[in-house]
Amino acid sequence: MLASQIGYYSLVLGLLFSFLLCAASIKNFNNNNERVDKNVITLSLLQLIFVIISFLSLILSFVNSDFSNETVFDNSHTTKPLFYKITGTWGNHEGSLLLWLLVLTLFIFLFLIKSKHQPKKYRILTLLFQQIIIIGFFLFVLMTSNPFDYLFPIPAEGLGLNPILQDPALAIHPPILYLGYVGSSIIFSSSLAAVTQGYITREWGQHIKKWVLVSWIFLSLGIMLGSIWAYYELGWGGFWFWDPVENISLMPWLTLTALLHCILVLEKREALTSWVVVLSITTFTLSMCGTFLIRSGILNSVHTFANDPARGIFILVFLFVLIFLSLIIFFVFHKENNKDSNNFFWLSKETSILVNNWFMMYFLSVVLIGTVYPVFLDVISSEKISVGPPFYHKLIAPFLVLFLLFMAFGPKLRWIKSKIENKNSLISFLVISIAISLIILRKLNTDVLFYTVLISAAFFLFFISVKELFVQKFNNISQVVAHLGFSLLILTILFNNILSSEIITNMKVGEKYNHNKSEIFFEKIEEKKESNYNSIVGHFKIIDEDGKTIKLRPEIRIYNQPIIITSEADIRTTLLEDKFLVMNLVKGNEYFNIRYQIKPFMLWIWISVLLISFGGIISLFKKKYEK
Amino acid sequence: MKNKLNLIILFLLLSFCFIIFYKGLSNSNTYTPKVNYKKNIPVFEARDFNSNTNITSEKVFEKDIYYLVNIWASWCVPCREEHSLLMELSKNQSIELIGLNYRDNLKNAKEFINKLGNPYSRILLDDKGTLGIEFGAYGVPETFLIDRNKKIIKKFVGPINQEILNDIKLIIK
Numbered sequence: 001m002l003a004s005q006i007g008y009y010s011l012v013l014g015l016l017f018s019f020l021l022c023a024a025s026i027k028n029f030n031n032n033n034e035r036v037d038k039n040v041i042t043l044s045l046l047q048l049i050f051v052i053i054s055f056l057s058l059i060l061s062f063v064n065s066d067f068s069n070e071t072v073f074d075n076s077h078t079t080k081p082l083f084y085k086i087t088g089t090w091g092n093h094e095g096s097l098l099l100w101l102l103v104l105t106l107f108i109f110l111f112l113i114k115s116k117h118q119p120k121k122y123r124i125l126t127l128l129f130q131q132i133i134i135i136g137f138f139l140f141v142l143m144t145s146n147p148f149d150y151l152f153p154i155p156a157e158g159l160g161l162n163p164i165l166q167d168p169a170l171a172i173h174p175p176i177l178y179l180g181y182v183g184s185s186i187i188f189s190s191s192l193a194a195v196t197q198g199y200i201t202r203e204w205g206q207h208i209k210k211w212v213l214v215s216w217i218f219l220s221l222g223i224m225l226g227s228i229w230a231y232y233e234l235g236w237g238g239f240w241f242w243d244p245v246e247n248i249s250l251m252p253w254l255t256l257t258a259l260l261h262c263i264l265v266l267e268k269r270e271a272l273t274s275w276v277v278v279l280s281i282t283t284f285t286l287s288m289c290g291t292f293l294i295r296s297g298i299l300n301s302v303h304t305f306a307n308d309p310a311r312g313i314f315i316l317v318f319l320f321v322l323i324f325l326s327l328i329i330f331f332v333f334h335k336e337n338n339k340d341s342n343n344f345f346w347l348s349k350e351t352s353i354l355v356n357n358w359f360m361m362y363f364l365s366v367v368l369i370g371t372v373y374p375v376f377l378d379v380i381s382s383e384k385i386s387v388g389p390p391f392y393h394k395l396i397a398p399f400l401v402l403f404l405l406f407m408a409f410g411p412k413l414r415w416i417k418s419k420i421e422n423k424n425s426l427i428s429f430l431v432i433s434i435a436i437s438l439i440i441l442r443k444l445n446t447d448v449l450f451y452t453v454l455i456s457a458a459f460f461l462f463f464i465s466v467k468e469l470f471v472q473k474f475n476n477i478s479q480v481v482a483h484l485g486f487s488l489l490i491l492t493i494l495f496n497n498i499l500s501s502e503i504i505t506n507m508k509v510g511e512k513y514n515h516n517k518s519e520i521f522f523e524k525i526e527e528k529k530e531s532n533y534n535s536i537v538g539h540f541k542i543i544d545e546d547g548k549t550i551k552l553r554p555e556i557r558i559y560n561q562p563i564i565i566t567s568e569a570d571i572r573t574t575l576l577e578d579k580f581l582v583m584n585l586v587k588g589n590e591y592f593n594i595r596y597q598i599k600p601f602m603l604w605i606w607i608s609v610l611l612i613s614f615g616g617i618i619s620l621f622k623k624k625y626e627k
Numbered sequence: 628m629k630n631k632l633n634l635i636i637l638f639l640l641l642s643f644c645f646i647i648f649y650k651g652l653s654n655s656n657t658y659t660p661k662v663n664y665k666k667n668i669p670v671f672e673a674r675d676f677n678s679n680t681n682i683t684s685e686k687v688f689e690k691d692i693y694y695l696v697n698i699w700a701s702w703c704v705p706c707r708e709e710h711s712l713l714m715e716l717s718k719n720q721s722i723e724l725i726g727l728n729y730r731d732n733l734k735n736a737k738e739f740i741n742k743l744g745n746p747y748s749r750i751l752l753d754d755k756g757t758l759g760i761e762f763g764a765y766g767v768p769e770t771f772l773i774d775r776n777k778k779i780i781k782k783f784v785g786p787i788n789q790e791i792l793n794d795i796k797l798i799i800k
Binding site for chain 2: 292327376379380386388504593595
């Protein structure tokens, strides 16, 4: 009750501070001070504090199960464990927007205190652009998605949180992803500010690179967490479904990755300035676009969120205002400098990064078209289609081969003008890679030419990166680690695809099922009671082909609020493979449907993503710029 | 000059996107029927999922009860979502569910049914996707309610939800 009131008024005050900040910074912009006024920074801090208060009071309402608050009523229940009461705060539309606001205000405050050595006018303009975004989000929250709406009479019990969201990975997935998304807002604001000030220079590149890295790392980790969640919770045994919501997180990642590479060129040669600005704008626009597409319910997806057209229209208008604003600024202020694009020598690091950009743009357009084409088609011809994985695989895989080869090759080139060194070693690596993949695929009896090519390319990148790691010692280590991670990712995904096997059968307690030399034994079932669900635990003994025995205990959970039955897979993870067992009720008899999967290298998929992100982390903390 | 032209083209393109999204907002997430009111069911011959023999539409809809034709596929994510509701509906005596397995791999489809249960009294194979078109389907999942006079009286684009399920129950009561 009280907490909701405090939360609501803190939000209103936060909005008020936005206007004060705008006024103060415009005044500061025009006066003769060389530095940013103290009061601007204080105001920004106060704004942050009020948003934090608001966020904390929402958490408090959730913890106390205060059902006079509509958001709490809709998404919580007294029997939920404390942990999920807290994480439920951002597991819903209103709360997640409040989290957006929190991160937005936090980041601009950090930006202000971390950019002391930058020109005053640039810092203030960044603040102003960021405040435009912040004001937009304040209005959005207050007008269409107030998390502190009051309910009377006060309901005795809440509606509960969707059980599939009651999960540790999903509890931290939104905050991490948001840090990535919102981090891109700082890049957006500061690149616009830099454009108006003609400050797209080497110094700016060095300064903004940190922010690009931070967003990129969080975005990578956020996507991975979502994927891990999908893997064990949705129980289909897959980890990426090309679902619109997944695509939406992938798109800013692609542009951000391209931007990361462009910043290197900017930092070194002060070129590719247009690329840098356009990519900065696009990354944030895509993040916003993602929010729009998800929150408006315009897309059909497994992620079902509230559909409220008013919300959709607000974000849509806001999104396009930002796009038009940034485009006008770009076209009016941006002066292409003469070092740009056209006069790169064909064989140089710059050119290879440009090639990387075009690859990224290609992947982006595939994902973008696959995601929004159904919406366009629906409006124009009222025909409804859904775009599935085959579309993405067919369009992306062939280019992936070239892309992998380039990734191996590009970083070896020098700036400005280069020649191919060690041709022999490159060729011998290529031959070795092809040979290895041929041998492996022969052994596995999956002799598809296309797999051979793709795996060879991935091996090529892998070996080159490993070699670089030893030869170069600690030069360029961040790049080598990230590229190594990427090659490992592609390799593990491919082998996982090829080698996965699965047994599906119906069994009852006490039965044995034999398949080849392996055996599944359904020992017994056991009932368990938790505060928010009852569960049936199946005890299984599995003897695999080498005679090893493992025990797996999948569960069927019957959640009480709302009443939903979920199947919790039991997964035994080892270094080489995951054993995945899930059971389901079969209607009307004592049989259970059993699905047992052996999925090789699952752990390595996550490790690869961690490696990729780790590359970014090294770069973030490294003092000296690599050659 | 070239710059200005670029700007104008970009603006036009973006405005177009804006209009599309704007329109999309107002009509896309509704799964209510618009067309096909009281349309006759098509006459066809299709292969049966289990027996792999051909069967005519007359035979499929021979009983004097309501039928629900549900187009599904194992690769279709929303189909999994609606499946539990279909299972629930299949308990109802006054309606029979006919599955139309759309452009699917037979093995995957069987796994799907084994795993999630079979709400259908009969499943027809539509591996070329032509049968769906005969019904006037846009994609998967899609569901048609057929009354005792063998007319399509309702059509639901996209997954069935609780609300639609209640609707159907009300009609067939």
